[in-house]
Amino acid sequence: MTEYNSIAATDFKSDTVTTPTPSMLQAMLTATHGDDVYKEDKTTNDLQARVAEMCGKPAGLFVVSGTMGNQICLRAHLHQPPYSILCDYRAHVYTHEAGGLATLSQAMVTPVHPGNKIYLTAEDVENYLILGDDIHTAPTRVISLENTLAGTIMPIEEIAKISTLARQHGIKMHLDGARLWNAAAETGIPLSEYGKHFDTMSLCISKGLGAPVGTVIVGEPDVIQTANWFRKQAGGGIRQAGLLAAAADVAITETFPKLKLTHEVTKKLASELEEMGLVFQIPVQTNFIFLDLMKAGIDPAVLIEEGNKLGITITGARIAIHYQTLTAAIEKLKLAVKKSLEIAKQRHANGTNGVKKSQGSLAYGVYDKIVVDH
Numbered sequence: 539m540t541e542y543n544s545i546a547a548t549d550f551k552s553d554t555v556t557t558p559t560p561s562m563l564q565a566m567l568t569a570t571h572g573d574d575v576y577k578e579d580k581t582t583n584d585l586q587a588r589v590a591e592m593c594g595k596p597a598g599l600f601v602v603s604g605t606m607g608n609q610i611c612l613r614a615h616l617h618q619p620p621y622s623i624l625c626d627y628r629a630h631v632y633t634h635e636a637g638g639l640a641t642l643s644q645a646m647v648t649p650v651h652p653g654n655k656i657y658l659t660a661e662d663v664e665n666y667l668i669l670g671d672d673i674h675t676a677p678t679r680v681i682s683l684e685n686t687l688a689g690t691i692m693p694i695e696e697i698a699k700i701s702t703l704a705r706q707h708g709i710k711m712h713l714d715g716a717r718l719w720n721a722a723a724e725t726g727i728p729l730s731e732y733g734k735h736f737d738t739m740s741l742c743i744s745k746g747l748g749a750p751v752g753t754v755i756v757g758e759p760d761v762i763q764t765a766n767w768f769r770k771q772a773g774g775g776i777r778q779a780g781l782l783a784a785a786a787d788v789a790i791t792e793t794f795p796k797l798k799l800t801h802e803v804t805k806k807l808a809s810e811l812e813e814m815g816l817v818f819q820i821p822v823q824t825n826f827i828f829l830d831l832m833k834a835g836i837d838p839a840v841l842i843e844e845g846n847k848l849g850i851t852i853t854g855a856r857i858a859i860h861y862q863t864l865t866a867a868i869e870k871l872k873l874a875v876k877k878s879l880e881i882a883k884q885r886h887a888n889g890t891n892g893v894k895k896s897q898g899s900l901a902y903g904v905y906d907k908i909v910v911d912h
């Protein structure tokens with residue numbers, strides 16, 4: 539891994555902690571200073587056009603966060619309540635966007651559990667689509683997928699089947715592509731191939747790519763214009779956005795090519811943890827490892843404390859690797875896990891390690907609310 543002096547270098551809570559590189563900061567110094575509300579900023583317009591072209595879409599819009607990108611895309615697809623959005627029960631748009639679907643979109647949600655426990659299939663979706671005009675219902679108007687979700691990749695063949703199903707029923711397709719870059723880097727499938735199956739996509743540049751701020755949403759001009767309207771309504775209009783867009787542009791150019799290496803480092807760590815006896819909640823396919831702390835009998839508070847003692851930040855079962863993660867920090871993480879396992883064994887031996895159950899959303903590293911009887 540590239541050795542950085544970033545504060546993110548020892549932080550495993552998320553890939554959102556990545557910090558701007560000197561080249562990003564340098565680009566900000568030479569960015570244009572047009573007013574983006576009036577669409578007068580060249581740097582911003584160029585970034586939007588670049589990402590839209592990469593995704594095979596005619597229009598793009600730079601927004602300040604992935605949450606805003608998702609919420610204004612979904613709102614732009616919805617016209618007359620009652621309506622609902624179908625998504626994975628772990629989807630960020632449902633679990634971690636502050637209830638935006640209810641307030642901004644007045645939408646019901648159909649949260650679906652994947653039959654294979656990893657990703658939604660067309661069969662899963664078809665079983666839960668709400669169709670027709672029965673006045674008791676809130677018909678499905680959008681299917682919102684997420685790729686990657688908790689680091690796992692949704693096969694494009696399944697995405698295509700779901701998209702075909704959606705189009706048969708006049709249902710819109712949105713992709714929360716906060717980490718679509720990771721899926722594309724790992725599979726070698728171009729962003730534009732994914733774009734064929736969605737009406738809108740939201741791609742974060744502030745996570746694994748390392749930009750300080752920003753997401754770009756892509757789609758048809760009319761939908762992006764409507765989304766832009768909702769962006770403005772939410773106070774998301776940005777004046778000199780070029781400063782942020784310049785850093786985001788560098789992030790795509792410089793970091794997107796490094797994601798595959800990040801995944802290799804993640805998988806190597808995963809295999810070393812498996813050798814220590816750890817098992818994972820879901821397959822390790824890109825840059826996240828979800829430890830099964832219950833199976834290991836590890837109290838998350840102990841793991842967090844052992845990490846702190848070693849000067850690294852762990853926040854629970856989810857271990858996030860990014861391109862600024864220090865190799866030395868990974869060695870410390872293994873030590874923290876090793877020590878936590880030893881403590882778990884000691885507690886088990888004296889009958890005080892009652893790790894009972896895990897609550898809360900483990901998909902986003904929310905602190906594992908594991909009940910532990912000491």
Ligand SMILES: Cc1ncc(COP(=O)(O)O)c(C=O)c1O
Pocket residue numbers: 554602603604605606608630631684686714716717742744902
């Ligand atoms: C899958 C996914 N979608 C959307 C978001 C929202 O992005 P932001 O935190 O920039 O609002 C996140 C978290 O950052 C995420 O992990």
Ligand SMILES: C[C@@H](O)[C@H](N)C(=O)O
Pocket residue numbers: 551552553554634902903
């Ligand atoms: C916590 C969540 O909102 C964030 N997207 C993360 O993955 O860290």
